[in-house]
Amino acid sequence: MAYNNQSFLNRVLFIIFFIFSFHVKADYLLWESESNEIACDVQSSTVWVDQDGIKNCVQYFISNKNTNTAIIQFYGDRDISAKKNINEIKNNTYHDQLNIVKNKSDVFNMTYIVIARLGTYGSSGSYKNKRELIEFETISYAIDEIKNKYEFENIVLVGHSGGATVGAALLTLGREDIQCAVLSSGTYNYMPREVNRIMSRQKDYDFSKIPTTMRERYDPIFHTENIYYDENRKVFIVGNEKDKNTPFNLQVSFAWKLISEGHNNTYVITADAEPPTYHNIFNINKYISLCF
Template sequence: MHQILYPKGFNKVLMKGVMWGMAGALFTPAASHAQFGRAEFSDAGDFSESAIMRGVTATQAQCAAAANTAWAATASSGAECIKYWKAGFGDQPVKRAIVFFHGDIFVGVSKTSQTYLDLSNARLQKNAEDWARWLGMPYIFVGRPGTHGSSGNHMQRRRIDESVIISAALDEIKKRHGIEEWVIAGQSGGGHVTSALITQRADIICAIPTSAPSSPRIRWEMMGRTKDTTNSADSYEPWKFVTKEKVNPKLRVFVLGNPNDKNVFWASQTVMADALQKAQIPVQVLHGEGTGPDAHGLSNSSRIVAGWCARDLGTEEMVARAGKGLKG
């Protein structure tokens, strides 16, 4: 049996269910609650299924008055108030930080996980503190638009606006904390965000798209569909926009997934690795044992690999460590 390389104390917390909403299976939405209008933004955050389905609206003033927020204003994709939780930061600017993007929260009407419904700012802050301690690096957890109290519409995920808005939020967070370099990782739908940001930013030195539908189209076509499970046919295809000229010269990408993933098919994940290799951008494909009924969940492994890369472990060493076993 392979040795699983988890931080000290990790399994104990895992049993308590810290993986709230992060396995991130991708499911088809039911009828939208848009007719009821978006939920109103609050500092405490609305972790209800209704808010996920309706979307959340915020003003810049509301955003500025709340804690752990970044007003993400864009020229093409509107503006949203993005919530985030950080740990491992001091009074001085931080050169490098890890940021993690969670998987999809909506998995069907009345199917939102109880761990997500029970969330609070305090629990998310404690989770960020735990990961910063385990990884030994400044760490940030970002609520994707329309989730975890962030304003926006989660039902529009995997379209270009989602990653553009998140990128604008990273710009604000970067200025606020003096960050120079990002290490980004994301599970499932958050892995799609990770792949998308590779095509949009030049300050990323490590990226770990995990269980990631880097081609939503390949995934939906393999499902026998004519559009994404969000019912949109214009999902962003990051692999088509990879260019060496746009990325940081130090960028290393580790495409992490389970070849037996029954939710996000392997071909829709590895297409990103193929595109990066063609563009002569350093990339490695890592295998992990995904958890859950679809063998899909690798959110914890995603952050562990991000920690290795953030600490400048060599690529060969990272591949060797991954080969000893990554699970969940």
């Protein structure tokens, strides 16, 4: 009995520790944190994903509007931010992220949600798992839980760069609730992109060796046959021809593959973008509005 009492006390102290730690850190969101169900339960706006061997705490930020269709946004890769201290990362507090979704919700007068990718902005897991199947399946399971909690039916996906790849991957996982997708400057067809990047470094490389990341990553362009057919769903591939990060021709090839497989409401939009990389698209809200 004494052992059981001590075990219960340890559990209570553990919960108190986590509650206290989140307050003393000035609401900074954790990065690369370990998956822990107890810690996940005491945080705001989180989903514990435990399905098919996947265990992660997924952080999300949701506006206070309640509509039948929700816009769900995914941020791009955060390679630079992932190397910083959590207090040095831009918009890395719960309050900052709530302001972002509230402002977006006011623009579209709809439920607006940002779901943090693995290892970023409060979601547990490793950021190194970006663009792997575990990231995409975890997010998909989290969306199901969020839908059940807030009782909306359809979703509009919005993603930029690596976030656009998340949106594309969710399409290939066969989701039937995607009403529209706005995917800007997305990464598709990883292999030719990686070969071009290696060649641009002007260093000797044994091209018979495939980089480890290429073996582990899930590339949506090779799974388009699993996309649920919906004649009313729209997909907008938004990019700039001068994009130096995610080549425009690979974005177009993804769109063409969707069209060739019968997803005829797929459109390629050439948009203005910020120099000198021409990767960050100006006025993305304009293209989100095309969904409605």
